[in-house]
Amino acid sequence: MRSLLCKLAMISVVLMATAVSANAAGATGPTPEQQKRHLELFHKGQALWPVYCNHCHNARNPAEFAPYQWDQIIMHMRTMENLPPEDQAAILEYLKTAR
Amino acid sequence: MGRANHLLVVTLVILTALTVVPLKGFGADDSSIAAKGDPPAAGGDATGDPPPKRAKPSTSTYTRLLDELARERARVDELEKEVKAVEASNAQLQQTTANLQTTSQQFTQTQKQVTDIQKTLYSELGPFGFADRINSFFGQHTFTMVGGVSAGYYFDRKSAMSQPAFDFEVNPMIRINDWIQFYASIGATVEPGDGISSLGPSLANIEIFPFGQGEPLELVAGLFDIPFGDWYENQSPNWVNPFITAPLMFGAEAIAPPSSLGLQARGGVQWGQTGQDIDYTVWADSGPTFESAPGVSSIPAPIVGEALNPLTGTNLATNGRAFGGRFRLFPLPIDQEIGRLELMASTYDGKWMDGLWYYAWDVGFAYRVGPFRTRGEWGQSYREMPSLSGAAAYPGCCGHDNRQGWYVQAGYFLYGIPHPDLGDWLEPRFNKTEFLVRYSGVNQRAILANDISTIPVFGFNGSPSVFSPHAREVALALDYWIGPNIVWQNEVDFELPSRGGTLYNFPGGALPATASAVGATTNDVAIESQLAIGF
Numbered sequence: 001m002r003s004l005l006c007k008l009a010m011i012s013v014v015l016m017a018t019a020v021s022a023n024a025a026g027a028t029g030p031t032p033e034q035q036k037r038h039l040e041l042f043h044k045g046q047a048l049w050p051v052y053c054n055h056c057h058n059a060r061n062p063a064e065f066a067p068y069q070w071d072q073i074i075m076h077m078r079t080m081e082n083l084p085p086e087d088q089a090a091i092l093e094y095l096k097t098a099r
Numbered sequence: 100m101g102r103a104n105h106l107l108v109v110t111l112v113i114l115t116a117l118t119v120v121p122l123k124g125f126g127a128d129d130s131s132i133a134a135k136g137d138p139p140a141a142g143g144d145a146t147g148d149p150p151p152k153r154a155k156p157s158t159s160t161y162t163r164l165l166d167e168l169a170r171e172r173a174r175v176d177e178l179e180k181e182v183k184a185v186e187a188s189n190a191q192l193q194q195t196t197a198n199l200q201t202t203s204q205q206f207t208q209t210q211k212q213v214t215d216i217q218k219t220l221y222s223e224l225g226p227f228g229f230a231d232r233i234n235s236f237f238g239q240h241t242f243t244m245v246g247g248v249s250a251g252y253y254f255d256r257k258s259a260m261s262q263p264a265f266d267f268e269v270n271p272m273i274r275i276n277d278w279i280q281f282y283a284s285i286g287a288t289v290e291p292g293d294g295i296s297s298l299g300p301s302l303a304n305i306e307i308f309p310f311g312q313g314e315p316l317e318l319v320a321g322l323f324d325i326p327f328g329d330w331y332e333n334q335s336p337n338w339v340n341p342f343i344t345a346p347l348m349f350g351a352e353a354i355a356p357p358s359s360l361g362l363q364a365r366g367g368v369q370w371g372q373t374g375q376d377i378d379y380t381v382w383a384d385s386g387p388t389f390e391s392a393p394g395v396s397s398i399p400a401p402i403v404g405e406a407l408n409p410l411t412g413t414n415l416a417t418n419g420r421a422f423g424g425r426f427r428l429f430p431l432p433i434d435q436e437i438g439r440l441e442l443m444a445s446t447y448d449g450k451w452m453d454g455l456w457y458y459a460w461d462v463g464f465a466y467r468v469g470p471f472r473t474r475g476e477w478g479q480s481y482r483e484m485p486s487l488s489g490a491a492a493y494p495g496c497c498g499h500d501n502r503q504g505w506y507v508q509a510g511y512f513l514y515g516i517p518h519p520d521l522g523d524w525l526e527p528r529f530n531k532t533e534f535l536v537r538y539s540g541v542n543q544r545a546i547l548a549n550d551i552s553t554i555p556v557f558g559f560n561g562s563p564s565v566f567s568p569h570a571r572e573v574a575l576a577l578d579y580w581i582g583p584n585i586v587w588q589n590e591v592d593f594e595l596p597s598r599g600g601t602l603y604n605f606p607g608g609a610l611p612a613t614a615s616a617v618g619a620t621t622n623d624v625a626i627e628s629q630l631a632i633g634f
Contacts (some may be wrong), residue, residue, distance in 0.1 A: 029206070044373065051374065051433045054467055055441065057339045057633075058583035068217070069243045072274045076282055078317070079306045080333060082367035082378030082427070085313050 038093060045094025048087055055081070062098040070095045241274045246284075249337045251588075251629030253555045257621055264557050264629075265289040266337060270302075278308040288557070301358060301409075315366030319382075323363065326380040326425045327355045327447045328461045328476050337558055338633035341510055342576050343590045344561045346476075346539040348504025351552075351560035352570060354480040354541075355447050355459045356407045359384035359421075374433035379426050386419035386449045387457050389482075390550075399610050401452065401485055402603050403495040404545035404568070421449020421457065438468025443476075456483040470515030470533075475507030494614040495545055495603050506539035510578075528579070535576040543568050545601035546617070561592030561625045568600025568617055584633035594623040 030038065053059040065073060070092060078088045246269040254261040268286035275281070284302035289295050304321030308314070324331040330349040334340050335357075348354050361384025367376050388408045391398040398405060425445035431437055446460040461478030482500035487493070514530035521529050551566040561572060576590040600617045 047433060048373070051439050054472075055439050055465065056333045058580065060583050065243070068241045071277075072241055072243045072272045072280060073245070075274065075280050075306060075308075075312070076272060078312075079319060079365065082365055082376075082380065084367045084369045084376055085315055086369065087373070087376075088312065 038097070041090045041093035042097050044087075045090035045092070046098070049091050049094050052081065052083065052087070052091065053077075062095045065095075065099075067096040067099070240276075243272045243274075244269055245272065245634060246270045247336050247338045247631060247633045249557065249629050249631040251343065251557055251627060253557070253625060253627040255555055255623065255625045257623040258553045260554055262291055262554070266557055268301075268336070278311055280306045282306055315368045317363075317365050319363035319365065320361075322358060322360050323382075324357060325355065325359045325384070325423060325447065326363070326365070326382065327423060327445050327459065328425075328463055328478060329441075329443060329465065329474070330476070331357045334474075335558070336633065337629070338584055338586060338631040340558070341533065341535050341578055341586075341588070342508070342537060342574055343557055343588050343627045343629050344555070344574060344592060345559055346504070346506035346508075346537065347541040347560075347570050347572055348476070348478060348502075348506060348539065350558075351566060352502070352504065352541040352543065352546075353407050354478055354502045354504045355461075356387045357409050359387075361385060372432035372434060374429060374431060374439070376429045377427065379424070381422070381424045383420060383422050384449075386421040387447075387451050389451065392452070398547070398549060399605060399608065400487065400493070400496065400612075402493075402545075402547060402612060403484060403498065403500045404543060404547045404550075404601070404603060406547070406550050419450030419452065419454065421447060421451075423447040438466055441465040441474075451482070452485070455485060457481070470512035471509070472511075473507070473509040475505070477503075477505040479503040493611040495601065495612060500544065502541060502543040504539070504541040506537060508535060508537035508574075510535035510576075531580045533576075533578045533580065535574075535578065537574040537576075538572070539574075540571045541569070543600065545603050545614075548602055548604040555592075555625045555627060557627065557629060561590075561594065561627070567596040567620050568602075569597035571595040571597060586631050588627075588629045588631060590627045590629075592623075592625040592627070594625070596620045596622070 050059045062070075074088055074092045074095070077083070083091070246267070248265075248267040250263070250265050252261065252263050266286070266288045268284055270282065270284045273281040282302065282304055283300055285298075285300050287295050287298040300322070302322055302324065304319050304323045307318040307320065308316070309318060310316060324335070326332050328349070330346065335345065335349075337343075344350065349357070359382070361382055363380060363382040365378070365380040365382075367378030369376050389401060389405050390408055391401040391405055392408060423446060425443065427441055427443045429439065429441055431440045433439070441464060443463045443465075444461070446458075448456075448458045451457045457480070459478060459480035461476055463474065463476030463478075465474035466472065480500075480502050484497050484500055487496045510533050512530070513532045513534065518529070520526060546566055546568050552560070555561050560566075561574065571594070573593045573595065574590055575593075576588060578589070579587045581587060598617060598619050602615050602617050604613050604615075606613060
């Protein structure tokens with residue numbers, strides 16, 4: 001009987017911990033799939049950033065601008081350089097994360 | 100009564116028997132677990148039978164019972180251990196849960212702080228607190244100011260002039276939401292003697308993503324740098340252009356206007372591996388204008404060789420329109436690390452001055468790998484001239500105005516050159532130094548005396564002798580890149596014009612024009628130095 005109670009307590013604690021962590025991740029943080037997607041974009045942007053930007057000028061330091069400023073600048077630079085949408089997203093992810 | 104007594108006795112006997120028999124059964128069952136040395140049950144039973152002889156447990160049974168007892172004790176010990184382990188695990192899980200709850204609370208608190216900081220950034224950052232003012236008009240938006248500033252000095256041998264120059268350009272960007280943004284460029288050039296030679300918006304347009312940023316279609320509406328070739332749109336900012344001056348075909352003797360008022364549609368797609376892109380830009384605008392346009396010049400009538408106006412269509416009624424297109428191919432995938440190559444072709448065609456034809460086309464390339472970069476373009480334009488008669492007729496009024504222009508340039512960062520260690524002070528400076536060379540030229544039928552300047556203009560021309568029908572220029576530059584967007588540039592321009600062509604003039608600024616042949620022109624040398632900062 002005591003063993004059964006212990007097992008039930010353990011299971012309930014595990015379920016509660018899982019629920020707490022799932023709630024925290026689902027409500028305010030990225031899911032593992034999103035994290036994986038962000039990581040892929042980051043690495044792609046890391047490779048594209050110096051190549052694409054150096055086509056016209058030296059690549060700027062990601063820390064030079066705030067994330068909301070990169071949102072604006074990448075809109076303008078995409079227009080100027082006709083970046084493919086997926087490459088724009090990758091470069092933006094890199095710039096905002098690397099800073 | 101006797102019968103009743105008899106029945107009572109019988110009943111008592113039966114009850115006694117029923118009571119004694121179960122007791123006997125229990126006694127037999129309990130015998131199997133009686134301990135060794137217990138005395139045998141004494142006396143008989145209620146039935147009067149002799150007490151059964153209890154069977155003495157065998158040795159094997161006794162051993163088996165001891166084994167079972169040992170196993171049970173071992174099992175009890177094992178269960179106690181499991182209980183202790185479960186209790187420990189339970190305590191650990193409770194601690195983990197508490198930590199998770201604490202982390203979750205901290206995360207929520209951090210997120211709130213980030214939100215507060217973002218609100219602070221959105222509301223307080225931005226030059227001169229301008230964002231707050233714009234917020235009150237446009238609602239939620241973001242505002243960023245970028246641009247460039249430069250200060251320099253030049254010397255021209257032919258005119259024996261040396262002067263400082265200062266230029267600045269600010270580019271406000273107002274992002275209304277994730278699919279629309281306003282962009283502008285306001286610039287000024289300041290020179291001693293001339294004061295502020297220009298101040299005003301050179302660009303003002305709206306960048307629109309009608310289907311969001313996930314689709315390869317953007318619209319640009321307003322006043323924009325025309326995407327004819329790569330120069331005006333991408334290379335002209337003073338901190339982007341590795342030279343202080345512009346190639347002739349995009350500077351002193353342009354073959355296409357630098358800006359226009361109209362609507363663009365543009366986008367790019369990846370056709371192969373990452374980096375293998377193709378892009379398009381098509382646009383319609385109000386058409387090119389030349390300096391003879393009414394209201395902007397003292398030139399009384401159109402003439403071969405006159406310059407294009409820099410701000411097309413903003414204050415001139417051209418009654419024309421033009422269409423352009425530029426297509427670029429990037430064939431190299433970046434994974435192979437063999438550089439970025441661009442192949443480009445563009446065209447700009449339309450009407451000027453009430454229906455006269457104007458055509459222009461251009462091809463170019465750009466390539467960069469490691470410390471080496473190069474680019475070049477070749478283009479030409481054709482302009483139909485009006486047929487004037489009577490008092491307006493003059494030499495050069497009629498026929499065609501053809502121009503061809505080209506440039507090729509290359510640069511190399513010195514870090515690519517094998518060299519010994521130069522020490523802590525010199526090594527980084529050596530690595531940030533770039534040597535560049537550019538050759539450019541323009542051929543056209545004539546040049547207009549009114550257009551000839553006697554001083555260099557930063558971002559435009561090197562020295563006045565480029566104003567010849569067959570201009571040639573070699574520019575050598577040594578750039579020291581203090582930062583990715585901060586450069587100290589030093590340039591020497593050798594002007595080597597060819598003889599030939601016609602020089603037109605309007606004496607007194609009135610008709611008729613005079614024409615004279617252009618002979619040998621003095622080769623000039625100009626030296627410029629400039630510190631340019633992009634921000």
